Amino acid sequence: MSLDPVALTPADAPHIPVLIAEVIAALAPRPGAVVVDGTFGAGGYTRALLAAGATVHAFDRDPDAIRNGRLWPEAQGENPRLILHPRRFSEMAEALSEAGVEQVDGVTLDIGVSSMQLDQAERGFSFSMDAALDMRMEQDGPSAADFVNTAEESEIADVLFRYGEERQSRRVARFIVGARPIETTGQLANVIRRALGHKPHMPKDPATRSFQAIRIHVNDELGELEAALSAAEALLAPEGKLAIVSFHSLEDRMVKQYLKAASGDVPATSRYVPIAAEAPPAVFTKVSKAIRPSQEELDRNPRARSATLRHATRTTTPARLRRSA
DSSP, X not given: OOOOSSOOOTTTSOOOOTTXXXXXXXXXXXXXXXXXESOOTTOHHHHHHHHTTOEEEEEOSOHHHHHHHTTSGGGOSSSOSEEEEOSXXXXXXXXXXXXXXXXXXXXEEEOSOOHHHHTOGGGOOOSSSOOBOOOOSSSOSSOHHHHHHHSOHHHHHHHHHHHHOOTTHHHHHHHHHHHOOOOBHHHHHHHHHHHHTOOTTOSSOTHHHHHHHHHHHXXXXXXXXXXXXXXXXXXXXXXXXXXEEEOSHHHHHHHHHHHXXXXXXXXXXXXXXXXXXXXXXXXXXXXXOOBOOOHHHHHHOGGGGGOEEEEEEEOSSOOOXXXXX
């Protein structure tokens, strides 16, 4: 779940799966079905899928999530219905092939950082609690602190603009470089606020965009999403369901464009040339429009405010050969 870095406290914001009724309706799980939950997290979608009788292959790059999942009774015994994979969801096709599974009936992804990660100050995702500047989902590799303290000013500016859509990215990057070393979330947030002239009465903290951008960069989230879409296309059986929940415009735009192309939707070049090219065979059909939370859900879970669900159904057309991550 790619949520705002300004997290509510754990007491105010329990781990509520976003758009869960809509996601489960889109996946239509049945007893004996095999479904991939590519973003296990606290297990909200997985729990509902198991309740419907499905077997779930759950992926998470966060070792804490996998450790918690292994305590579930469904993950234990000789024939568990919950099979946990401590891997990135971009690796789902390889992981399932190694497990002897060639096709699945559903794939769901809940993109970005989870509530569980936001609520743990020591993970360094949120600036609502001052902590070490980390942001690594896998708890391994270069951290956000490594990036802001070693990257060139131009690279920082590019990341803030591309992934955070920060219009004053060059100014923010200049302030970041000038304030090095930056070791905590609070330090970084204050540097960004100074760069942007933050006033306490502003409705949204201006550090939000930059924190989002740095997190996406550190975890290669858009590259992972691109690879996961390709992997899901290869894994899904005919009539298999794909359901993806995203939380900001960059993710949703990528999913929308992918499904548009995968459904064989080729735009006309002009009204005088109605067909630009013969449409390729569709690998997905029944592509939904954007589905957003109801007011009732928003009242219950304010963190759902930016969520968007898109879903589609796999056809019999062979998967396209696509670039791997």
